[in-house]
Amino acid sequence: MAYQTEVINSQPQVTVTSYTVSRTTSDWSSNICDCCGDCGICLCGTFLPCILACQVAQDQGESCCLPFLPGALIALRTSMRDKYSIEGSICDDWVVMMCCSHCGLCQMAREQKLRG
DSSP, X not given: OOOOOOOOOOOOOOOOOOOOXXXXXXXXXXXXXXXXXXXXXXXXXXXXXXXXXXXXXXXXXXXXXGGGSTTHHHHHHHHHHHHHTBOOOHHHHHHHHHHOHHHHHHHHHHHHHHHO
16 A cells, blocks of 8 residues: 655634724714803703603614613613714713713713714
8 A cells, every 4th residue: 555645834824904994083062061052951951860761772773661770770871872983981870870970861861962
């Protein structure tokens, strides 16, 4: 039985193409404490925050029931930051929505109104 040996002189080549997507980031259009920048949003956020939260969720393409789920406003804020390429982190979103949720909600509504 004769075995035939074949010498391989080259290996198959793989071409890797890399794409870089540049994404410019920005800050929120208003500060967290700029509630008086839009009195309508400020009043709604102060006296009817559940209505404002439903409106913000719907404008973001989510269900009106979303704000009633635990932690959902943090996720909504993170989603908004991603959509508008706003600087920040999930930790920042958590701090804002846990420490001053009404102001954070008003800030999100103002952002949607401006960029809407």
